[in-house]
Amino acid sequence: MRNIKLLFTLFSVMLLLLAGCNGGVDSEAGTQNKEANDKEGGKPKVAVVLKALNSEYFKLMEAGAKKAFEDLGVDGTILAPSNETEVEKQINMLEDLLNRDLDALVVMPSQSDAAIPVLEKYKAKGIPVLLADSDVNWEGKTTFIGTDNYTAGLEAGKALASQLKKGDKIAVLEGVLGTPTNEERVKGVEDATKEAGLEIAASQAADYDRVKAVSAMENILTANPDIKGIFTANDEMALGALRATTSRNMSIPIVGVDGITEAVESVNADGVYATVAQRPYDMTYKGVENALKVLAGEELEKRIDSGLDVITKENSEEKLSELSELLGK
Known part of the structure; x- marks a missing residue:
């Protein structure tokens, strides 16, 4: 009888130890593995915020971002106010995006001084901020991509x-x-x-x-x-x-x-x-492309020149064909 009790006690202790070990795997390591798998299997989230979408120039920037999302496998969002004078509306959009669990932001700020406080919030959250077309005198930017x-x-x-x-x-x-x-x-x-x-x-x-x-x-x-x-x-x-x-x-x-x-x-x-x-299409395409490089741990130059072309009558037809293609006309 005494031996039976001893065996029962040992068996109970073994069950408790196994339960404790399994509980640790489920609550800690298992959660970590799930988060890693979710991150690995999901697309990076990148938002592109422009000054507006009411002109051809901005439409070219939109087209460049969309193509980059498609080519590079990005879960992308494009936002812009109705026109480039709506500075406060753009800032509100940037504030709202802070709640969307972004990986990176590409932004064409409407007004540099007004944009800095909200961009500082992105930096505080560890979200890289890449500026396109319009530069800001702000040390926190990851890079500026645009025309010299x-x-x-x-x-x-x-x-x-x-x-x-x-x-x-x-x-x-x-x-x-x-x-x-x-x-x-x-x-x-x-x-x-x-x-x-x-x-x-x-x-x-x-x-x-x-x-x-x-x-x-x-x-x-x-x-x-x-x-x-x-x-x-x-x-x-x-x-x-x-x-x-x-x-x-x-x-x-x-x-x-x-x-x-x-x-x-x-x-x-x-x-x-x-x-x-200028090359507005390239600005946003390169913006998304370089955002992914930053997320992969690469260092970027503080300024990336998107290039320019002098268009005269001699090369105007070639440029018109290029614009038509980029705008999907």
Whole structure:
């Protein structure tokens, strides 16, 4: 009887020990394995937030992000307010995304100073932030992917100078005063035209707006009828400047920046002389691509140049075909 009790006690102790060991596997190691399997088997979550989707330029950025999601196996989200002046709405979108368990963020901030506080929250959560097109003076960014705007202005100035002679006067239509993009492009064109011996007779802001550009250009031409060439900080203003010069039966070279379809069509039809085309499609594609590199542990350069192309009549048809393909037309 005593032996039977002893055997029963030993058997009970063994059962308790086994139960304890199994409980440890289920509650700790088993949970860890499940999380690892979920992470390994699931797609990385990347959000792309743009300034707006109401222009061709932004549509090209959207197309680049969608293609990257498809090619690279990403669970992607694209968000944007109705227009680029809705700064607060974009910030609210960024705030909401903080609750979606993102792996990385690619953002085109509407206003740099306003965006920094919410971007700091992403950094605090360990979510890498990659900036596309519009840079921010913020140490927390993983990288900036976009155009070197000084180079864009420099190339535009060179293209304009190629059609003029030393001593000729030109006009400059600036975008939004005080913004880095505008200042860098204008500095580039100033340096290029100075090197070519051209004189900037007038410079006026038109806020990247076509209608405002018409009015600004008419004022400039009234005061300076001997203007021989025009630089504009974007294509919308270039098309506005063309309307103003055409109404006066003037035929002078105009060079813009962006490379939107309407401007390239104008170049092809001997309207605007040239446009320095950015690559918005590549900005977001590279944004998603580099986000995955960061998640894989790679180090990135703080600036990644997305490149540009100077479009004149000689290569305008090729550019139009490229734009049509990228936009799915």
